[in-house]
Amino acid sequence: MAKIGIYGSSFDPITDAHLFTANTVAKRCKLDKVIFLPCSSKRQDKKLYASDEQRVKMIELAIEDNEKFEISDYELNQLAWEIATYKTMKYFRQQYREDEVYFIMGADLLVDIGAGKWQRADELIQENKFIVMARDGIDMLTAISRSPILRNADDGQTFHLIDKGIALEISSTFIREEFHVGGDPRYLLPNAAYNYIKENDLYGYNRKK
Numbered sequence: 003m004a005k006i007g008i009y010g011s012s013f014d015p016i017t018d019a020h021l022f023t024a025n026t027v028a029k030r031c032k033l034d035k036v037i038f039l040p041c042s043s044k045r046q047d048k049k050l051y052a053s054d055e056q057r058v059k060m061i062e063l064a065i066e067d068n069e070k071f072e073i074s075d076y077e078l079n080q081l082a083w084e085i086a087t088y089k090t091m092k093y094f095r096q097q098y099r100e101d102e103v104y105f106i107m108g109a110d111l112l113v114d115i116g117a118g119k120w121q122r123a124d125e126l127i128q129e130n131k132f133i134v135m136a137r138d139g140i141d142m143l144t145a146i147s148r149s150p151i152l153r154n155a156d157d158g159q160t161f162h163l164i165d166k167g168i169a170l171e172i173s174s175t176f177i178r179e180e181f182h183v184g185g186d187p188r189y190l191l192p193n194a195a196y197n198y199i200k201e202n203d204l205y206g207y208n209r210k211k
């Protein structure tokens with residue numbers, strides 16, 4: 003039985019924090035594979051800045067030298083109103099019937115799910131297992147205890163909490179802002195993605211030059 007982690011994100015753009023956290027949870031949780039799952043720009047709840055094709059290209063460039071890392075275009079091909087992590091995880095559990103599948107996420111998302119902000123949050127939590135990484139100083143045990151849907155689904159196996167030596171301040175927003183104002187976020191993201199942004203003038207790269 004293999005262990006598969008699904009890492010969902012806008013990857014707008016992919017950062018070194020995405021790669022570091024994916025690699026760290028793969029090592030510590032003994033995952034055989036991490037699948038990078040870019041969300042669709044058809045998504046209504048978050049504004050995206052680069053196109054689906056551009057974000058996919060940056061992920062491909064960033065992960066090509068790691069044999070445990072893969073990318074899935076599953077959500078990019080879904081109809082707008084059908085996109086939900088609940089449905090996505092159902093699909094991956096069916097694809098990997100013999101294996102153990104985990105959704106990988108930061109603690110910020112744990113809080114959102116616990117507050118019932120996600121579609122079918124209750125069922126999502128009941129039916130899946132999660133690897134949750136510390137972020138933004140959030141106390142993950144308190145977040146689980148405070149949310150009725152999180153604490154009642156927790157049989158001791160639902161949440162794998164990774165809170166030691168994983169927190170990094172890097173975010174996609176910070177990188178986009180730096181490009182936008184003429185700063186230089188080089189070294190906060192993979193070099194190939196950085197060059198791709200420059201060559202394709204993403205995130206207002208050339209505006210301040």
Ligand SMILES: Nc1ncnc2c1ncn2[C@@H]1O[C@H](COP(=O)(O)OP(=O)(O)OP(=O)(O)O)[C@@H](O)[C@H]1O
Pocket residue numbers: 010011012013014017019020023106107108109110111135136137168169170171172173174175176
């Ligand atoms: N530095 C980090 N530490 C822990 N988890 C992270 C980190 N950066 C991103 N993640 C996790 O990666 C997933 C995708 O995050 P997302 O694409 O929103 O990244 P982001 O950098 O926060 O982007 P944005 O700034 O555009 O919101 C989430 O589960 C998020 O918690």
Ligand SMILES: O=C(O)c1ccc[n+]([C@@H]2O[C@H](COP(=O)([O-])O)[C@@H](O)[C@H]2O)c1
Pocket residue numbers: 009010011012013039041047048085086087088111119120121
């Ligand atoms: O299913 C939902 O309702 C839902 C709501 C918000 C976010 N998500 C998923 O959470 C992952 C990270 O999202 P975000 O907002 O941090 O880019 C990504 O895979 C999204 O599709 C999912």
